[in-house]
Amino acid sequence: MDDFSARVSSLLAARNADPFGLLGPHPVDSPKGRLWSIRAFQPRAVEAQIILRGQASPIPLRQLRETGFFETTLPIPSEVGPAPSSYRLRFRNEYGDVWETHDTYAFTYLLSEFDLYLMGEGRHYDTYEKLGAHVKTLEGVNGVHFAVWAPNARRVSVVGDFNGWDGRVNPMRSRGNSGIWELFVPEFDEGVIYKYEIVGPQNNILPLKADPYGFRSELRPNTGSVVARLDKHSWKDADWLNHRANRNWLEQPISVYEVHLGSWRRMPEENNRWLTYRELADQLIPYVKELGCTHIELLPIMEHPYDGSWGYQTLGYFAATSRYGSPTDFMEFVDRCHQAGLGVFLDWTPAHFPRDTHGLAQFDGTYLYEHSDPRQGSHPDWGTLVYNYGRNEVVNFLISNALFWLDKYHIDGLRVDAVASMLYLDYSRKPGEWVPNRYGGRENLDAIDFIKRLNEVVHLRFPGALTIAEESTAWPGVSRPTYLGGLGFSLKWNMGWMNDTLNYFSKDSIYRRYEHNKLTFSLLYAFSENFMLPFSHDEVVHGKNSLLHKMPGDMWQQFANLRLLFAYQYAHPGKKLLFMGQEIAQRNEWSETHSLDWHLLQYDSHRGIQRLFADLNRLLASEPALHQVDFDWQGFEWVDANDSDNSVYSFIRRGKNPDDLLIVILNATPVVRYGYHIGVPRPGHYEEVLNTDAASYGGSNVGNLGGMNAGEHAWQGRRYSLALTLPPLAAVFLKWRST
DSSP states (O other), X not given: OOHHHHHHHHHHTTOOSOGGGTSEEEEEEETTEEEEEEEEEOTTOSEEEEEETTOSSOEEEEEEETTTEEEEEEOOOOSSOOOGGGEEEEEEOTTOOEEEEEOGGGSOOOSXXXXXXXXXXXXXXXXXXXXXXXXXXXXXXXXXEEEEEOTTOSEEEEESGGGTTOTTTSBOEEOGGGOEEEEEEETOXXXXXXEEEEEOTTSOBOOOBOOTTOSOBOOTTOOOEEOOOSOOOOOOOHHHHHHHHTOOGGGSOOEXXXXXXXXXXXXXXXXXXXXXXXXXXXXXXXXXXXXXOSEEEESOOEEOSOGGGTTOSOSEEEEEOXXXXXXXXXXHHHHHHHHTTOEEEEEEOTTOBOXXXXXXXXXXXXXXXXXXXXXXXXXXXXXXXXXXXXSHHHHHHHHHHHHHHHHHSOOXXXXXXXXXXXXXXXXXXXXXXXXXXXTSOSBOHHHHHHHHHHHHHHHHHSTTOEEEEOOOSOOTTTTSOGGGTSOOOSEEEOHHHHHHHHHHHTSOGGXXXXXXXHHHGGGGTTTSSOEEEEEOGGGGSTTOOOHHHHSOSSHHXXXXXXXXXXXXXHHSSSEEEEETTGGGTOOSOOOTTSOOOGGGGGSHHHHHHHHHHHHHHHHXXXXXXXXXXXXXXXXXXXXXXXXXXXXXXXXXXXXXXXXXXXXXXXXXXXXXEEEEEEEESSOSEEEEEEXXXXXXXXXXXXXXTTEEEOBSOOBTTBSEEEEEEXXXXXXXXXXXXXX
């Protein structure tokens, strides 16, 4: 068999790695001079013709093989070959159906050598502009350019309904050592469903793969990628973005409402369906504005195959989930948030990915995105795979993805999930189940380098965007700049504070005197990081109960404790986060399968919690003392941290201006304490600006008649003091005003 016949046979057997060496126009020499041989392959066709631009009569192609391989030679006088737009191919199948198209294999490649070099270096942070599926116009012809990284593949094809899912029809061009494969398919447009058919290094055809850079996916359980344009939305949030870039967010009030879009509210009268992105914009945005929050944080909205993962087992990293609408619909949601003055954070999952066969696992038949050693490449807790952070292209993929959401969707920040599992090689592993680093230690040096580079690039390219670490250990400098040796995050979730706080509040008030340091301990390290104080979704699932039902006592005490819990969160230094439903004192654990229990708002006690939450947010926004100096001792001072016998805590919060001063007193028992003395730093009137025992919140309305003047009565080492009435299981906020 000669070389040409062998190449044709390999094409028909779906094993040809160089389709452009065989298909399309090729110069040939003949006794009549230089000709062009134009070859096409269409297995569904029994007849093929070529239609030259400007000529009325089509020219038939002869079929060289019965399986649809066609060829003709034409005297086209040109040194570079016929232009891709100068001819079309017409095919007819055995049923008489006829279709025409420009020749895919007449078009050249689009990716430059510099693109390929930067990708290989792991420094092409705009890779989402190059890989994936992009609607393009080449040589005046509209179509879609596909590109994918599969360095160990022997052949890669684009497949879909358009070619009968036949990998022989649209094999891609290999770009050599870069591992990139690309193909321009003319006359494709938005909405085309596709996957990649890959022949692995063992010459085996792999399960069809979704596009790692695909901008849209089919709705589960279907798994195809969908060609989507991201330039159709007309953004109206320029003022917000300019304002964001010029703010020091560490000195601003941040109150985050954490949301799972599929279960915030549903339509039970319509088969319990989800709200769409646009419906959520109509309903969720005004609700969060009424609550007074500053940001919405979304559990991962990147495409994921399993509802019960809540998005944390992400598969389509560049695709906003189709559960709630199109990419343009999600852009509309974000845009309207910004126009309403709300920021949007996304949960992001670079720590692991699922094993689904259509995803990244064994993408080209080898351990490509993951480690080959299960001691490094498998996550023991979640049954998922761990990224190989030592590979340039993998790091490029993840950083490009982070920038993608900030760029294309105007997202205001990323909350990075499971950072601790990335930092430690022995995370959740027993001795012998992990591989030490090159120095014999447990730190994942490649992951650390990735995290630092991620934060540097995000903060450089998108000033004002925040990166937030869910990091549960004592790793130093998580929220410190990389030039100071830190990891470079803007904020870190304070998991220790959250655990200690919920542990304390779960205790019956009679025993709290023995747990007093649970609430004071956090101030020993409160300013070691830029902390966010989270009561997240993780605390109200898997048998942990709702926040309300973590509280001890009878029903009145449970509600009073919950009010006190929220007040303590807002009084403590740090930014705030609360998961949806807790602001209405959700009784049941959260489930992704149904709406929040909105019917509870028919009861005064639940409406009272909601009203208090909104008032706390308004106080947070209006009082610099509660948000301006969250990360330095200058913003906090104990009045009395040691009254364990009474389970009372009192402290001062300060803003930058010495006159911005609030005193907070927490009474963690159901006992009213009359004439309770606290020392205050200066004379004047102390206005009771918030009391969680107010009747409007469902409390017993014990208080201090709106405030009182400080008396010149020395107490606790201070010249002036107040004799207060402390309401039961309640917090009192007092604002100093000069008289």
